[in-house]
Amino acid sequence: MASTKNPPPKEKGVSIIDKNLPSFGSDKQLEASIGKQVRIARKNAGVTLQQLSKQSLLSASMLSKIENGQISASLKTIQLICHALNISITSLFKQHDKDVEPTFIKSGDGLTIERAGSDESRHYQLLGHTVGGSLNVEPCLITITSRDYEFPEFQHKGVEFIYMLKGQMDYYYGTKIYHFKKGDSLYFDSDKPHGPKKIISDECQFLTIICTNNSD
Structure with a gap:
């Protein structure tokens, strides 16, 4: 009997694989902006903090602090949240600063x-x-x-x-x-x-x- 071959998967998004990820720093305005967008995305998805905690493998306490702009989330943490909510990482930054600074990437540093x-x-x-x-x-x-x-x-x-x-x-x-x-x-x-x-x-x-x- 001939074996069947599964079709290749469709592209479903982006996930960070660099394990040495930097944090976003101590900019309180940025933290507050990210937290606000996380809360909006969570409510739009119709999930509670406890449900998001299970889906993202992050504690509800940490998620609450992120939503309230009380802590600076690492890029890995943000990736876990975005994956659980099925949103892009960049969507969390869309309300932060109307004037976007240029992004300069050195060769090989992407x-x-x-x-x-x-x-x-x-x-x-x-x-x-x-x-x-x-x-x-x-x-x-x-x-x-x-x-x-x-x-x-x-x-x-x-x-x-x-x-x-x-x-x-x-x-x-x-x-x-x-x-x-x-x-x-x-x-x-x-x-x-x-x-x-x-x-x-x-x-x-x-x-x-x-x-x-x-x-x-």
Whole structure:
């Protein structure tokens, strides 16, 4: 009897995998802003502090202090809360400071993140984010070092831009396939299935910029 092969998973979001994560510091305004957004997201989800505590594996006491701006939460703690509430990390910052400072990232210093299907041959670096109002922008540098990688299917809200920096690959969008070489780009609505179809060179590197509307 022929065995059936499970389809690759769909992309479901971002989780931080860097274990040496910094805290957000002692800015009381930032702490209060994050806490307010956590409380709003929790109430919108219809969960109590006790329920969120079970889902996030954080104590209800700590969650209460975060919501009231009494403590500075680490990035790992915020990631656990966002995962439990099914919201993006950047959504917690959208009301903090109308004037967003520029984000300068030195080469190789982007925040390492994990997406569905990630392993040692598929590396993501988040290069910053724009928050404020209804717009959310996430630029990410993706490096793939295996031709045999089995890709998940991506499908999400918003629009996306891809710019090829190194190597060659075939990339599908819906029923179409695009052959990428260095310098090629693609801009599309990301609500259709899309993703790398075939890696042609030993190493591929490309920039993706995903824009979503937080009010959706």
